[in-house]
Amino acid sequence: MKLFTTSLIAAAALSAAPITQVKLVNAGSPSDIVNKVTIDGDTKYNVYIGPYTISLNGQNTAAMCIDFFDGSKVGDTWNAYVTQVGSSNLSNTYHPTYGQEYEEEAYLFSQITQSGADRTGLQEAAWDITAYGITNSSYKYLIGDNSYIDAALANYNKINLSGYEIVSDTIAGAEQEFIVAAPEPGSLMLLGAGLLMAFGAAAWRRRKTAAFAAAA
Secondary structure, X not given: OHHHHHHHHHHHHHHOOOOEEEEEEEOOOXXXXXXXXXXXXXXXXXXXXXXXXXXXXXXXXXXXXOOOOOOOOOOOEEEEEEEEOOOOOOOOOOOOOOHHHHHHHHHHHHHHOOOOOOHHHHHHHHHHHHHHOOOOOOXXXXXXXXXXXHHHHHHHHXXXXXXXXXEEEOOOOXXXXXXXXXXXXXXXXXXXXXXXXXXXXXXXXXXHHHHHXXXX
């Protein structure tokens, strides 16, 4: 009975979605503040434009906010689910049916992190896509950011989604939802190979030193 209970606990742990500790480090660097932004009838003043910097389990990374209606403050910490963009299971995100919308957001994130990007236009387009659930060109055209929405609609299925993730508070709506770029699997493999080579070289040096000492 004890073994059976232990097996059930282990199975539950494996099936549970992993939790990531998140902290909002800054709201844009350099900061970009817009006096007034209105999304779907909700107006906010002195709005900070992304990309922001968030910490995921202690590691800082650029992040684009895709959630206009919830609030996060610099220094806030929370627990979040991290979901791969393009995943067939979006149940831990704020919008489980928004498969295409999240892919469009990933495209906009790939643009807003480029040098010289129109951060304001791209950020407002990102908020619009989530707020209105935009998936085709029949959306009601909005002031100022239509070209970026159109670009997202045209290009969301042309980028490699493997490096993009959705960061969603475990308490839906408590903190804003973000798109981040995770390290590519290939780079992790190369890093792992580098570490293995380093460990191998260190072990070889230890063996060589030991043999030299024995000979002496």
